[in-house]
Amino acid sequence: MAVTVSMVALFGLVLFFLLRSKSLGYGAAFIAVMFGFFLASTGASGPITDLTRAVIGAIPDL
Numbered sequence: 192m193a194v195t196v197s198m199v200a201l202f203g204l205v206l207f208f209l210l211r212s213k214s215l216g217y218g219a220a221f222i223a224v225m226f227g228f229f230l231a232s233t234g235a236s237g238p239i240t241d242l243t244r245a246v247i248g249a250i251p252d253l
Contacts, residue, residue, distance in 0.1 A: 198243065
């Protein structure tokens with residue numbers, strides 16, 4: 192759960208800076224958010240979560 196919350200915060204921060212630097216328009220940001228929202232409700236959410244956990248688990252503790 193803690194990893195999921197921090198990943199959401201990380202992606203939200205990146206999205207915020209892309210909008211602020213005008214590298215991404217508001218329409219594209221909305222599409223990106225909605226894509227993530229609907230992707231989370233599909234069968235792809237399990238493998239994506241497993242992959243994220245595997246990558247985070249492979250990073251040595253600092």
